Amino acid sequence: MLALLKMFIKEYIKDVWGAISSLLKGMKLTGYYFMHHNKEAITEQYPDNRKTLKMADRFRGEVVMPHDENNEHACTGCTACELACPNGTIKIITKMEPTPEGKKKKAIDTFVYRLELCTMCNLCIEACPTDAIKMDQTFEHSVFDRRLLTKKLNKPESKVREGIE
């Protein structure tokens, strides 16, 4: 009987000791991070760090159409991106343009891009045969007026670069 009681007390003390030590172990780790918070902190001070903040090159922010210094782009208005888009984000309005030979040729009039519908899935960029559009790394898209989210990607008076079919 006494032996049993002794064993019980022994087990009990062992349990209590194990419990306290397991708690202390965790507290030690928390204490370590409390003392070394400068080394381990990964918090970024956004928006104060806007100037130094750099997104990854492939980050998908919004679709843009790069123009060169002659105000020329590479979009032929083939509507491949419009067909590839799952959400109806892109609408391409085409026009007929006379060529120097006197024939008429299909060309792009307006590239309408609706940012509010876009899910940044990159399928339009994959579909583009002439690499006319690309993903930009901007991410601050909030505006006060919803209409501002409907964008016209080709700049006014811009035209297709020579030699792109």
Place this chain on the structure above:
Amino acid sequence: MTREELQAALTELQSSLTFEEGGEWLNINAPAENFHELALKLRHTSGLYFDYLFCQTCVDWKTHLTMVYHLTSMTHRHNIVVKIKLDRNNPEVTTVCDIWRTAEFHEREVYELFGVNFLNHPDLRKLILPDDWIGYPLRKDYDDPVNMIKL
């Protein structure tokens, strides 16, 4: 069991079953009558022992509905697909949720999205849609001009 062995074993179980050619797994067409008995046999016959219902759904074929049960056996590792043709105007089939408990939720989902009535189901209510919803959204002729955006 291989496909041929399964087919032989299932024909022995119920002679009115028909089998479909092709497909990754053995496809079985079963009648809606007495389906519960067939399901019980599939679950408990040694050698078959389909104890895991991993997918249960419905397909609307415009003329009729088809319930599709994907079954697998955790001990023998073989799969079958059981299909039941249902009348589109009055789809009714006996529940299997006393055999495979997971069917309780799957059947409630099918009930509200396709309108299939599961007989003897203990708790057949709408699971996803609001209680006052009218119509069966996953049927092909469902139309909601207000909420559906067509591109």
Place this chain on the structure above:
Amino acid sequence: MFEEVASTEQGDLVINIGPQHPATHGVLHLVITLNGETVKKVEPHLGYIHRSIEKMCESLSYRQFIYVTSRMDYLSSHINNHGCAMLVEKALQIEIPSRAQYIRVIMDELTRLASHQLWWGAMAMDIGALTPFFLAFREREMITDIMEETCGARLTMNYMVPGGIMYDIHPDFCKKVKEFIKHFRSKIDEYDELLTGNIIFQNRMKGIGILSKEDAISYGCSGPTARASGVSCDVRKIYPYEIYDQLKFDEVLATEGDSFARYQVRLVEMHQSMNIIEQLIDNIPEGEIQAKTKAVLKLPKGEFYTRIETARGEFGIYIVSEGGTTPYRIKFRSPGFSNLSALDHIVRGHKIGDMVAIMGTLDLVIPDIDR
């Protein structure tokens, strides 16, 4: 055969948890019948984030429908995309280049790691420990950075396309993954130190929420939830896809079926995922990243089913094709939906505080349940 449907008696308390409640990890609505503090019945009400993705996919082409699936189980979006791409490849019998296969598997395992890390933090927060959440997010940040650099997004990657992957890995990818593995191997010991051995945590987990093997199979549970009950259901082992049959890793099984077993299975799975990545990261073969596919994909007439092991369990995609460019009917078998159906069975008779802890170990993601 059924558990007697608990009737509400006088003195019972019916309370609502959710739809907006931090413990349900999303918009899940639970109607709970309580007798004192003991749970008599739990009734999930779903649909608060139901987007009818299955109906939506019926009007999307086979290239487009992949991106939607990353909105379902957003924590293992990569694996969902992978499953869909695999289904299209299986139906069209496209052989994908081995470089793409290696990268796909590495990405899958990284996603699994990130998902389990988030689960670890969120589950600890459910039972009232706040620190693990921050520790888990610190390590998870490294993975999301790797993903962002290579895939271009942190959560909804859409990196898989039918036939391979969208673009090649970033030049720094291998270096960063190796750095991460080395770093995380030391940090995962901290996880053990902080939580696993903790006496309060153990008392709240051990013997709580027991799910027997028979019930786990009957309820269609899969993933770590079922494996903790002793059900061998790892799709990577049983029906190997890509290059999993050439890899050395163990299927993590436990027999207890309680909350602590579910916890430990996921923790050991993190080690296994790191082992898999270490086997692959130095041996990525050179070559193509995409097989040649037609611009417009048309699946042959018939029915196709693919399954894949996500962080939560078996994710299945069932497509009925009529031979056109869009699926006739598509069904997503989501692991969370089946795991949730077992919740009522598990928590009956437990205290309400334990219910939240049990839900934490089930690792539910609500958009995955609702679809």
